[in-house]
Amino acid sequence: MRSLLLLAGLALSACASAPPPAPTVPVRVMSFNIRVDVASDGENAWPNRVDAVAATIREADVVGVQEATPAMLATLDGELPAYTRYGVGRDADGGGEQGAILYRTDRFDRIDGGTFWLSPTPGVAGSQGWDAALPRIATWARLRDRQSGRSFVIVNTHFDHMGETARRESARLVVARAQGLADGAPLAVIGDLNADDDSEVARTFGAALRDTRLVAETPAAGGHATWNAFGTATDDRRIDYVFVSEGVRVLEAATLDRTIGDVLGTENPRLPSDHHAVTATLAL
Secondary structure (H helix, E strand, O other), X not given: OHHHHHHHHHHHHHHHHOOOXXXXXXEEEEEEEOOOOOHHHHHHOHHHOHHHHHHHHOOOOEEEEEOEOHHHHHHHHHXXXXXXEEOOEOOXXXXXXXXXXXXXXXXXXXXXXXXXXXXOOOOOOOOOOOOOXXXXXXXXXXXXXXXXXXEEEEEEEEOOOOOHHHHXXXXXXXXXXXXXXXXOXXXXXEEEOOOOOOOHHHHHHHHHOEEHHHHOOOOOEOOOOOEOHHHOOOOOOOOEEEEEOOOOEEEXXXXXXXXXXXXXXXXXXXXXXXXXXXXXXXXX
C-alpha cells in the first residue's frame, strides 16, 4: 500500500510540474487574387496598386496570392520584408504566374511544401488538364506555428477561367490531394475557384471542408461579391474562398471590399485589384 501511495504521489507531482499545453493563437489567413500586371489596365495597372496590395497583405499572417508573376513577386518582396515566400510558376520551366504562399517569418517555419498541376498528371510541371485554357496549379505548405508549436497545412489554388470540366475535375483533385497532404492535421484550402458559391465546384469543396464565410462564429464582414472587375462588375459573384477542415474554429471571416484610399488613408477611389481579398481568422 505504501508503495502504491508513493507511486501515486510521484505521478501527481509529475502532472503538477508538467508545463501546460501551449495556448492556441489565432491565425489570420488570406486569399488574394492581385491581378496580373498588364499595361492595358491603364490607371488600374500594377504600379498604381502595389502599395495597397502590400498593405492589404500585411493584415494577415499567411497569404495565398493568385496571378502573381515573378516580377510582381520581386516587387512585393521589397515591400514585405517580414514575410517569407514559397512557390513556383505554373509553366514547365518554373516560370509564369504563381500561386505563391507568403507567411510571417518571425512566426512560422515551413517544414514541407510543394506544387502540383491541375491535370490528370499532377506531378508533370506545365501539364494542362481537361478543357483548361492554361496550365493551373495548387501550391501547398506545412507550417509550424512557433507560438503554439502546432502545425497546419495550407493549399493555395487558382482554377481555370474557361474550362468547366477543368474546374470540376480540379475541385475533386484538390480536395483529395489536400486531405492526403494534411493527413489529419488542420487544413485550409484557399483560392480563386472561378466558380460561384452555388456551383458544383463549391459543392465539392463543401462536402469535404467548411466554407469559412458560412461558419464563422461572428457574422461575416464585407459584401458577398469577391469579383469586382475594378469596380465595373454588375453581378454579385463570390469566386474566392477560404475552406477549412473539421475541428478548425473560424472566429471571423471577411471580404475586404475597400478602395485604395481606404487601405492607404488617401483620397484614391480605385481598387487594389479586380478581386477583393478574403480572410478568415482561425483557431487551429
